[in-house]
Amino acid sequence: MACLIAAPSSGSGKTLLSLCLAAWARAQGRRLQPFKVGPDYLDPQLLSRVSGLTCRNLDPLLCGPEWLERCFAWHSSRADLALVEGVMGLFDGRGPSSEGSSAAVAAQLELPVVLVVEASRQAGSLAALVRGFRDHGPPPVHLAGVVLNQVGSERHHALLREALASIAVPLLGVLPHHPSLELPSRHLGLLPPGELHDLELRQEQWAELAARHLDLARLEPLLAPPARQAGAENPIHWCLRAHLEAPLPELGGGPLPVAIASDAAFHFRYPEAGELLAAVGLEPVPWSPLADEALPPGCRAVLLPGGYPELHAAQLAASRRSLGELTRAAAAGLPLVAECGGLLLLGSALSDAEGRPHRMAGILPFHAQKGALSLGYREAKATTSGLLVRPGERFCGHEFHRWQLESVAGSGGLWQLEGWGTPTRSEGWTAPNVHASWLHLHWAGSPVIPSRLAAAAGSAAPLPTSAASSNPTSPSPRFSRSAGV
Secondary structure (H helix, E strand, O other): OOOEEEOOOOOOOHHHHHHHHHHHHHHOOOOEEEEEEOOOOHHHHHHHHHHOOOOEEEOHHHHOHHHHHHHHHHHHOOOOEEEEEOOOOOOOOOOOOOOOOHHHHHHHHOOOEEEEEEOOOOOOHHHHHHHHHHHOOOOOOOEEEEEEEEEOOHHHHHHHHHHHHOOOOOEEEEEEOOHHHOOOEEOOEEOOHHHOOOHHHHHHHHHHHHHHHEOHHHHHHHOOOOOOOOOOOOHHHHHHHHHOOOOOOOOOOOOEEEEEEOEOOEEEOOHHHHHHHHHOOEEEEEEOOOOOOOOOOOOOEEEEOEEOHHHHHHHHHHOHHHHHHHHHHHHHOOOEEEEOHHHHHOOOEEEOOOOOEEEOOOOOOOEEEEEEEEEEEEEEEEOOOOOOOOOOOEEEEEEEEEEEEEOOOOOOOOEEEEEOOEEEEEEOEEEOOEEEEOOEOOHHHOOHHHHHHHHHHHHOOOOOOOOOOOOOOOOOOOOOEOOOO
16 A cells, blocks of 8 residues: 655655656556655655656644545545655654654554665664664554665675665665756755756656666555545545535635736645635636736735745846735735745845845735744644634644744734744734735645635625736735734
8 A cells, every 4th residue: 555755864865766756657657646744845846747646745733634544545546556755754743753754644544664765874784773763663664675875886785785684674776876866955945846957857867767776576566556445535525524614605606716826936835725725616826926917807815825935036026016916905805815935925025045125015014034944833823813713723834934024013913823942922914804924734734714715705806907006005904913923
Protein backbone atom coordinates (compact mmCIF):
# COMPACT_ATOMS: atom_id res chain seq x y z
CA MET A 1 0.00 0.00 0.00
CA ALA A 2 2.31 2.75 -1.24
CA CYS A 3 5.30 3.81 0.87
CA LEU A 4 6.57 6.83 2.73
CA ILE A 5 9.95 8.25 1.75
CA ALA A 6 11.69 9.61 4.83
CA ALA A 7 15.17 10.64 5.97
CA PRO A 8 17.20 11.37 9.09
CA SER A 9 17.04 15.11 8.34
CA SER A 10 16.13 17.72 5.77
CA GLY A 11 18.51 17.88 2.81
CA SER A 12 19.09 14.13 2.70
CA GLY A 13 17.42 13.54 -0.67
CA LYS A 14 13.74 12.72 0.00
CA THR A 15 12.56 15.06 -2.73
CA LEU A 16 15.20 13.83 -5.17
CA LEU A 17 14.16 10.19 -4.75
CA SER A 18 10.47 11.12 -5.01
CA LEU A 19 11.09 13.09 -8.21
CA CYS A 20 13.14 10.27 -9.74
CA LEU A 21 10.38 7.74 -9.05
CA ALA A 22 7.69 10.11 -10.33
CA ALA A 23 9.67 10.78 -13.52
CA TRP A 24 10.30 7.06 -14.04
CA ALA A 25 6.61 6.23 -13.60
CA ARG A 26 5.53 8.93 -16.04
CA ALA A 27 8.10 7.78 -18.61
CA GLN A 28 6.51 4.34 -18.29
CA GLY A 29 3.06 5.78 -18.97
CA ARG A 30 1.89 5.11 -15.41
CA ARG A 31 -0.04 7.45 -13.15
CA LEU A 32 1.81 8.02 -9.87
CA GLN A 33 -0.09 9.92 -7.18
CA PRO A 34 2.27 11.95 -4.99
CA PHE A 35 1.62 13.11 -1.43
CA LYS A 36 3.65 15.34 0.88
CA VAL A 37 3.64 15.26 4.68
CA GLY A 38 3.39 18.60 6.42
CA PRO A 39 2.73 22.25 5.51
CA ASP A 40 4.76 22.51 2.31
CA TYR A 41 3.97 24.27 -0.98
CA LEU A 42 7.15 24.02 -3.06
CA ASP A 43 7.93 20.28 -3.01
CA PRO A 44 4.29 19.53 -3.95
CA GLN A 45 4.50 21.88 -6.94
CA LEU A 46 7.51 19.99 -8.29
CA LEU A 47 5.94 16.60 -7.60
CA SER A 48 2.72 17.68 -9.31
CA ARG A 49 4.53 18.90 -12.40
CA VAL A 50 6.73 15.82 -12.74
CA SER A 51 4.08 13.20 -11.97
CA GLY A 52 1.26 14.88 -13.89
CA LEU A 53 -1.08 14.45 -10.90
CA THR A 54 -1.82 17.05 -8.23
CA CYS A 55 0.23 16.39 -5.11
CA ARG A 56 -1.80 16.32 -1.89
CA ASN A 57 -0.55 17.39 1.53
CA LEU A 58 -1.07 14.97 4.41
CA ASP A 59 -0.94 16.93 7.67
CA PRO A 60 -2.80 15.51 10.70
CA LEU A 61 -2.20 18.71 12.69
CA LEU A 62 -3.70 21.05 10.09
CA CYS A 63 -6.44 18.75 8.81
CA GLY A 64 -7.09 16.05 11.41
CA PRO A 65 -6.52 12.29 11.19
CA GLU A 66 -9.79 11.39 9.46
CA TRP A 67 -9.20 13.82 6.60
CA LEU A 68 -5.71 12.42 6.19
CA GLU A 69 -7.00 8.87 5.82
CA ARG A 70 -9.82 9.82 3.46
CA CYS A 71 -7.60 12.03 1.29
CA PHE A 72 -4.92 9.36 0.97
CA ALA A 73 -7.37 6.54 0.22
CA TRP A 74 -9.39 8.53 -2.33
CA HIS A 75 -6.54 9.91 -4.41
CA SER A 76 -4.08 7.01 -4.23
CA SER A 77 -6.67 4.41 -5.20
CA ARG A 78 -7.34 6.30 -8.45
CA ALA A 79 -3.76 5.99 -9.64
CA ASP A 80 -1.46 3.17 -10.74
CA LEU A 81 1.19 3.97 -8.13
CA ALA A 82 1.50 6.20 -5.07
CA LEU A 83 4.18 7.58 -2.78
CA VAL A 84 4.30 9.89 0.21
CA GLU A 85 7.27 12.21 0.64
CA GLY A 86 7.98 12.86 4.31
CA VAL A 87 8.92 16.11 6.03
CA MET A 88 12.21 16.99 7.76
CA GLY A 89 13.61 14.04 9.76
CA LEU A 90 11.54 10.89 10.20
CA PHE A 91 10.48 11.65 13.79
CA ASP A 92 10.42 15.47 13.56
CA GLY A 93 6.99 16.83 14.47
CA ARG A 94 5.50 19.70 16.43
CA GLY A 95 8.18 21.10 18.72
CA PRO A 96 10.44 18.30 20.01
CA SER A 97 7.70 15.67 19.68
CA SER A 98 6.85 13.28 16.85
CA GLU A 99 3.27 14.63 16.66
CA GLY A 100 2.46 15.23 12.98
CA SER A 101 5.79 13.72 11.88
CA SER A 102 6.48 11.45 8.92
CA ALA A 103 6.69 8.53 11.33
CA ALA A 104 3.26 9.40 12.75
CA VAL A 105 1.71 9.56 9.28
CA ALA A 106 3.35 6.27 8.24
CA ALA A 107 2.03 4.60 11.40
CA GLN A 108 -1.49 5.96 10.93
CA LEU A 109 -1.69 4.89 7.28
CA GLU A 110 0.29 1.66 7.89
CA LEU A 111 2.86 2.57 5.25
CA PRO A 112 6.31 1.01 4.96
CA VAL A 113 9.15 3.53 5.14
CA VAL A 114 12.00 3.94 2.66
CA LEU A 115 14.80 5.84 4.40
CA VAL A 116 17.00 8.12 2.26
CA VAL A 117 20.43 8.62 3.84
CA GLU A 118 23.00 11.17 2.70
CA ALA A 119 26.05 8.92 3.05
CA SER A 120 28.89 10.93 1.52
CA ARG A 121 31.01 10.83 4.69
CA GLN A 122 29.97 7.48 6.19
CA ALA A 123 30.92 3.84 6.03
CA GLY A 124 30.23 1.40 8.88
CA SER A 125 28.54 4.10 10.95
CA LEU A 126 25.63 3.86 8.52
CA ALA A 127 24.48 0.72 10.34
CA ALA A 128 24.22 2.54 13.68
CA LEU A 129 22.30 5.41 12.12
CA VAL A 130 19.81 3.22 10.26
CA ARG A 131 19.33 0.89 13.25
CA GLY A 132 18.49 3.87 15.40
CA PHE A 133 15.78 5.12 13.05
CA ARG A 134 14.41 1.60 12.53
CA ASP A 135 14.10 0.86 16.24
CA HIS A 136 13.46 4.29 17.78
CA GLY A 137 9.66 4.64 18.08
CA PRO A 138 7.03 5.33 19.13
CA PRO A 139 5.41 5.65 16.71
CA PRO A 140 6.55 2.28 15.37
CA VAL A 141 8.22 2.23 11.96
CA HIS A 142 8.25 -0.59 9.41
CA LEU A 143 11.50 0.07 7.57
CA ALA A 144 11.32 -1.44 4.07
CA GLY A 145 14.86 -0.45 3.09
CA VAL A 146 17.33 2.32 2.45
CA VAL A 147 18.28 4.43 -0.57
CA LEU A 148 21.71 6.04 -0.33
CA ASN A 149 22.43 9.54 -1.60
CA GLN A 150 25.84 10.94 -2.55
CA VAL A 151 27.64 7.61 -2.96
CA GLY A 152 31.15 8.46 -4.09
CA SER A 153 32.49 5.30 -5.76
CA GLU A 154 31.99 1.57 -6.24
CA ARG A 155 34.20 0.92 -3.21
CA HIS A 156 32.09 3.31 -1.11
CA HIS A 157 28.97 1.58 -2.41
CA ALA A 158 30.33 -1.82 -1.35
CA LEU A 159 31.19 -0.57 2.14
CA LEU A 160 27.71 0.85 2.67
CA ARG A 161 25.99 -2.25 1.27
CA GLU A 162 27.85 -4.48 3.75
CA ALA A 163 27.04 -2.13 6.62
CA LEU A 164 23.32 -2.43 5.86
CA ALA A 165 23.57 -6.20 5.40
CA SER A 166 25.00 -6.47 8.93
CA ILE A 167 21.67 -5.24 10.32
CA ALA A 168 19.52 -7.07 7.73
CA VAL A 169 18.20 -3.88 6.06
CA PRO A 170 17.77 -4.02 2.26
CA LEU A 171 19.61 -1.55 0.07
CA LEU A 172 17.05 -0.30 -2.46
CA GLY A 173 19.38 1.75 -4.63
CA VAL A 174 21.53 4.86 -4.74
CA LEU A 175 21.31 8.44 -5.95
CA PRO A 176 24.67 9.12 -7.58
CA HIS A 177 26.43 12.42 -8.08
CA HIS A 178 24.66 14.02 -11.06
CA PRO A 179 24.02 17.66 -12.09
CA SER A 180 20.27 17.07 -12.48
CA LEU A 181 20.05 16.17 -8.79
CA GLU A 182 21.34 19.58 -7.69
CA LEU A 183 18.15 21.58 -7.14
CA PRO A 184 18.49 25.35 -6.59
CA SER A 185 16.68 26.91 -3.64
CA ARG A 186 16.03 30.22 -1.89
CA HIS A 187 14.98 31.39 1.57
CA LEU A 188 11.69 29.44 1.77
CA GLY A 189 12.74 26.26 -0.06
CA LEU A 190 13.25 24.90 -3.55
CA LEU A 191 12.64 27.02 -6.63
CA PRO A 192 9.13 26.50 -8.02
CA PRO A 193 8.87 24.51 -11.27
CA GLY A 194 8.16 27.62 -13.34
CA GLU A 195 11.66 28.88 -12.55
CA LEU A 196 13.41 25.61 -13.46
CA HIS A 197 13.75 26.26 -17.18
CA ASP A 198 15.43 22.91 -17.81
CA LEU A 199 12.82 20.90 -15.92
CA GLU A 200 11.82 18.81 -18.95
CA LEU A 201 15.42 17.75 -19.51
CA ARG A 202 15.90 17.08 -15.80
CA GLN A 203 12.78 14.92 -15.81
CA GLU A 204 14.19 12.74 -18.57
CA GLN A 205 17.45 12.42 -16.67
CA TRP A 206 15.67 11.55 -13.41
CA ALA A 207 13.78 8.74 -15.14
CA GLU A 208 17.05 7.38 -16.54
CA LEU A 209 18.78 7.60 -13.14
CA ALA A 210 15.91 5.73 -11.50
CA ALA A 211 16.06 2.93 -14.07
CA ARG A 212 19.86 2.66 -13.76
CA HIS A 213 20.50 3.13 -10.05
CA LEU A 214 17.37 2.13 -8.11
CA ASP A 215 16.26 -1.41 -7.33
CA LEU A 216 12.90 -1.00 -9.04
CA ALA A 217 12.09 -4.70 -8.69
CA ARG A 218 11.89 -4.08 -4.93
CA LEU A 219 10.64 -0.50 -4.99
CA GLU A 220 7.78 -0.94 -7.44
CA PRO A 221 5.72 -3.23 -5.15
CA LEU A 222 6.14 -0.61 -2.41
CA LEU A 223 4.43 1.92 -4.68
CA ALA A 224 1.29 -0.17 -5.17
CA PRO A 225 -1.77 1.90 -4.16
CA PRO A 226 -4.58 0.63 -1.91
CA ALA A 227 -7.62 -0.93 -3.52
CA ARG A 228 -10.48 1.42 -4.30
CA GLN A 229 -13.21 1.18 -1.66
CA ALA A 230 -16.77 0.74 -2.83
CA GLY A 231 -18.96 3.66 -1.81
CA ALA A 232 -16.03 5.87 -0.86
CA GLU A 233 -16.92 9.57 -0.65
CA ASN A 234 -14.94 12.39 -2.22
CA PRO A 235 -13.11 13.92 0.75
CA ILE A 236 -14.16 17.43 -0.27
CA HIS A 237 -17.82 16.45 -0.03
CA TRP A 238 -17.22 14.59 3.23
CA CYS A 239 -15.39 17.59 4.67
CA LEU A 240 -18.28 19.97 4.02
CA ARG A 241 -20.97 17.51 5.06
CA ALA A 242 -19.26 16.49 8.30
CA HIS A 243 -18.00 19.81 9.60
CA LEU A 244 -20.15 22.72 8.47
CA GLU A 245 -22.06 24.56 11.17
CA ALA A 246 -25.04 25.33 8.87
CA PRO A 247 -26.29 24.49 5.38
CA LEU A 248 -24.36 26.12 2.56
CA PRO A 249 -25.78 29.49 1.53
CA GLU A 250 -28.03 29.61 -1.52
CA LEU A 251 -26.07 31.86 -3.85
CA GLY A 252 -28.29 31.64 -6.92
CA GLY A 253 -27.48 32.51 -10.50
CA GLY A 254 -24.52 30.17 -10.86
CA PRO A 255 -21.05 30.26 -9.30
CA LEU A 256 -19.84 33.65 -8.12
CA PRO A 257 -16.36 34.70 -9.36
CA VAL A 258 -13.63 34.99 -6.75
CA ALA A 259 -10.29 36.45 -7.82
CA ILE A 260 -7.27 34.45 -6.63
CA ALA A 261 -3.86 36.08 -6.98
CA SER A 262 -1.95 33.53 -9.08
CA ASP A 263 1.46 34.35 -10.48
CA ALA A 264 5.17 34.13 -9.61
CA ALA A 265 4.58 36.29 -6.53
CA PHE A 266 1.54 34.42 -5.19
CA HIS A 267 1.38 30.64 -5.55
CA PHE A 268 1.43 29.12 -2.05
CA ARG A 269 -2.00 27.53 -2.08
CA TYR A 270 -3.28 24.03 -1.30
CA PRO A 271 -5.33 22.53 -4.16
CA GLU A 272 -8.21 21.86 -1.78
CA ALA A 273 -8.74 25.62 -1.43
CA GLY A 274 -9.96 25.90 -5.01
CA GLU A 275 -11.93 22.66 -4.74
CA LEU A 276 -13.69 23.83 -1.60
CA LEU A 277 -14.46 27.21 -3.13
CA ALA A 278 -16.09 25.47 -6.09
CA ALA A 279 -17.99 23.13 -3.78
CA VAL A 280 -19.54 26.06 -1.87
CA GLY A 281 -20.69 27.80 -5.05
CA LEU A 282 -17.78 30.08 -5.92
CA GLU A 283 -15.74 30.21 -9.12
CA PRO A 284 -11.99 30.63 -8.58
CA VAL A 285 -10.63 32.99 -11.25
CA PRO A 286 -6.84 33.47 -11.56
CA TRP A 287 -5.74 37.09 -11.27
CA SER A 288 -2.19 38.40 -11.66
CA PRO A 289 -1.15 41.50 -9.73
CA LEU A 290 2.32 41.16 -11.30
CA ALA A 291 0.76 41.58 -14.75
CA ASP A 292 -1.12 44.66 -13.48
CA GLU A 293 -4.47 43.08 -14.30
CA ALA A 294 -7.85 44.48 -13.35
CA LEU A 295 -9.98 42.29 -11.13
CA PRO A 296 -12.24 39.88 -13.06
CA PRO A 297 -15.64 41.20 -14.17
CA GLY A 298 -18.32 40.66 -11.57
CA CYS A 299 -15.74 39.80 -8.89
CA ARG A 300 -17.34 39.06 -5.50
CA ALA A 301 -14.25 38.42 -3.36
CA VAL A 302 -10.44 38.46 -3.53
CA LEU A 303 -8.10 35.79 -2.17
CA LEU A 304 -4.40 36.68 -1.72
CA PRO A 305 -2.37 33.54 -0.93
CA GLY A 306 1.25 33.37 0.14
CA GLY A 307 4.27 33.36 -2.11
CA TYR A 308 7.24 35.60 -2.82
CA PRO A 309 5.98 39.19 -3.13
CA GLU A 310 9.24 40.39 -1.52
CA LEU A 311 11.14 39.15 -4.60
CA HIS A 312 8.84 41.13 -6.90
CA ALA A 313 8.28 44.24 -4.79
CA ALA A 314 9.33 46.73 -7.47
CA GLN A 315 7.12 45.16 -10.14
CA LEU A 316 4.18 44.98 -7.74
CA ALA A 317 4.66 48.64 -6.83
CA ALA A 318 4.54 49.49 -10.54
CA SER A 319 1.26 47.59 -10.95
CA ARG A 320 -0.84 50.61 -10.10
CA ARG A 321 -4.01 49.31 -11.70
CA SER A 322 -3.96 46.08 -9.68
CA LEU A 323 -3.18 47.92 -6.44
CA GLY A 324 -5.91 50.42 -7.18
CA GLU A 325 -8.35 47.58 -7.83
CA LEU A 326 -7.57 46.18 -4.37
CA THR A 327 -8.24 49.48 -2.60
CA ARG A 328 -11.40 49.99 -4.63
CA ALA A 329 -12.60 46.48 -3.76
CA ALA A 330 -11.88 47.05 -0.07
CA ALA A 331 -13.76 50.35 -0.07
CA ALA A 332 -16.69 48.73 -1.92
CA GLY A 333 -17.04 46.06 0.77
CA LEU A 334 -15.83 43.05 -1.23
CA PRO A 335 -14.44 40.30 1.01
CA LEU A 336 -10.62 40.29 1.02
CA VAL A 337 -8.76 37.27 2.43
CA ALA A 338 -4.97 37.43 2.67
CA GLU A 339 -2.44 35.12 4.27
CA CYS A 340 1.33 35.40 4.67
CA GLY A 341 2.73 36.85 1.40
CA GLY A 342 -0.75 38.04 0.44
CA LEU A 343 -0.83 40.08 3.62
CA LEU A 344 2.22 42.04 2.44
CA LEU A 345 0.38 43.30 -0.65
CA LEU A 346 -2.15 45.05 1.59
CA GLY A 347 0.37 47.09 3.59
CA SER A 348 1.60 50.61 2.94
CA ALA A 349 5.10 49.54 1.88
CA LEU A 350 7.18 46.41 1.27
CA SER A 351 10.97 46.42 1.36
CA ASP A 352 12.82 44.13 -0.99
CA ALA A 353 15.78 41.92 -0.04
CA GLU A 354 18.14 44.91 -0.35
CA GLY A 355 16.02 47.00 2.02
CA ARG A 356 14.52 49.32 -0.60
CA PRO A 357 10.88 50.19 0.22
CA HIS A 358 8.16 49.91 -2.41
CA ARG A 359 4.63 51.25 -2.14
CA MET A 360 1.84 48.67 -1.85
CA ALA A 361 -1.97 48.96 -1.69
CA GLY A 362 -2.06 50.90 1.60
CA ILE A 363 -5.12 49.10 2.94
CA LEU A 364 -3.39 48.02 6.18
CA PRO A 365 -1.15 50.29 8.28
CA PHE A 366 2.27 48.64 8.25
CA HIS A 367 5.61 48.53 6.47
CA ALA A 368 7.18 45.08 5.92
CA GLN A 369 10.89 44.34 5.72
CA LYS A 370 13.29 41.42 6.03
CA GLY A 371 13.72 40.16 9.58
CA ALA A 372 14.02 37.05 11.72
CA LEU A 373 12.56 33.73 10.64
CA SER A 374 9.11 32.85 12.00
CA LEU A 375 8.46 29.12 11.61
CA GLY A 376 6.20 26.53 13.17
CA TYR A 377 2.70 25.33 13.92
CA ARG A 378 0.46 27.82 15.69
CA GLU A 379 -2.76 27.41 17.64
CA ALA A 380 -4.99 30.40 16.94
CA LYS A 381 -7.85 31.51 19.21
CA ALA A 382 -10.09 34.13 17.64
CA THR A 383 -10.58 37.17 19.86
CA THR A 384 -13.09 39.10 17.81
CA SER A 385 -15.83 38.58 15.24
CA GLY A 386 -14.82 39.23 11.67
CA LEU A 387 -15.21 38.13 8.10
CA LEU A 388 -14.23 34.48 8.68
CA VAL A 389 -13.92 33.87 12.43
CA ARG A 390 -15.99 34.20 15.59
CA PRO A 391 -14.77 34.86 19.14
CA GLY A 392 -13.42 31.80 20.93
CA GLU A 393 -13.01 29.64 17.82
CA ARG A 394 -9.74 27.74 17.55
CA PHE A 395 -7.73 26.90 14.45
CA CYS A 396 -4.42 25.15 13.81
CA GLY A 397 -2.21 26.79 11.21
CA HIS A 398 1.41 27.17 10.20
CA GLU A 399 3.69 30.19 10.07
CA PHE A 400 6.73 30.41 7.77
CA HIS A 401 8.16 33.78 6.74
CA ARG A 402 11.32 35.87 6.90
CA TRP A 403 9.72 39.29 6.39
CA GLN A 404 8.32 41.05 9.45
CA LEU A 405 5.96 43.98 9.98
CA GLU A 406 7.33 47.34 11.10
CA SER A 407 5.65 50.66 11.88
CA VAL A 408 2.45 48.83 12.79
CA ALA A 409 -0.38 51.14 13.79
CA GLY A 410 -3.08 50.11 16.27
CA SER A 411 -3.45 47.32 18.83
CA GLY A 412 -5.64 44.29 19.50
CA GLY A 413 -6.00 41.56 16.91
CA LEU A 414 -7.76 38.93 14.90
CA TRP A 415 -6.58 36.11 17.18
CA GLN A 416 -4.06 35.02 19.76
CA LEU A 417 -1.30 32.80 18.38
CA GLU A 418 0.70 30.37 20.48
CA GLY A 419 3.17 27.67 19.55
CA TRP A 420 6.11 25.73 20.89
CA GLY A 421 9.10 27.96 21.63
CA THR A 422 7.38 31.22 20.70
CA PRO A 423 5.62 33.72 22.98
CA THR A 424 1.85 34.07 22.74
CA ARG A 425 0.98 37.16 20.74
CA SER A 426 -1.88 39.02 19.14
CA GLU A 427 -1.79 38.86 15.35
CA GLY A 428 -3.79 39.65 12.24
CA TRP A 429 -6.37 42.13 11.05
CA THR A 430 -10.09 41.77 10.69
CA ALA A 431 -12.93 43.97 9.53
CA PRO A 432 -16.42 43.12 8.25
CA ASN A 433 -14.88 42.48 4.81
CA VAL A 434 -11.16 41.83 5.55
CA HIS A 435 -9.28 38.86 6.99
CA ALA A 436 -5.48 39.17 6.89
CA SER A 437 -2.88 37.17 8.79
CA TRP A 438 0.55 35.56 8.63
CA LEU A 439 -1.10 32.22 9.39
CA HIS A 440 -1.43 29.57 6.67
CA LEU A 441 -4.58 27.48 7.13
CA HIS A 442 -5.44 24.30 5.27
CA TRP A 443 -9.14 24.74 4.58
CA ALA A 444 -9.80 21.00 4.72
CA GLY A 445 -9.11 21.37 8.45
CA SER A 446 -11.29 24.49 8.75
CA PRO A 447 -14.08 24.22 6.16
CA VAL A 448 -16.05 26.92 7.93
CA ILE A 449 -13.63 29.38 6.26
CA PRO A 450 -14.74 28.80 2.62
CA SER A 451 -18.34 28.48 3.77
CA ARG A 452 -18.29 31.90 5.44
CA LEU A 453 -16.43 33.37 2.48
CA ALA A 454 -19.21 32.10 0.21
CA ALA A 455 -21.84 33.71 2.41
CA ALA A 456 -19.96 37.01 2.40
CA ALA A 457 -19.42 36.87 -1.37
CA GLY A 458 -23.12 36.17 -1.88
CA SER A 459 -23.99 39.27 0.12
CA ALA A 460 -21.48 41.52 -1.63
CA ALA A 461 -22.39 43.58 -4.68
CA PRO A 462 -20.26 42.75 -7.74
CA LEU A 463 -17.37 45.14 -8.17
CA PRO A 464 -18.40 47.52 -10.98
CA THR A 465 -16.02 48.09 -13.85
CA SER A 466 -14.30 51.42 -13.44
CA ALA A 467 -12.21 53.44 -15.88
CA ALA A 468 -10.51 54.94 -12.83
CA SER A 469 -9.39 51.58 -11.49
CA SER A 470 -5.75 52.64 -11.88
CA ASN A 471 -6.21 55.18 -9.06
CA PRO A 472 -4.77 53.59 -5.89
CA THR A 473 -5.99 56.33 -3.55
CA SER A 474 -9.54 55.10 -2.83
CA PRO A 475 -10.45 55.09 0.87
CA SER A 476 -9.57 51.96 2.82
CA PRO A 477 -12.10 50.04 4.94
CA ARG A 478 -12.55 51.05 8.55
CA PHE A 479 -11.17 48.61 11.08
CA SER A 480 -12.87 48.50 14.45
CA ARG A 481 -9.57 47.17 15.80
CA SER A 482 -6.36 46.71 13.86
CA ALA A 483 -3.76 44.24 14.97
CA GLY A 484 -0.02 43.90 14.75
CA VAL A 485 2.38 41.11 15.43
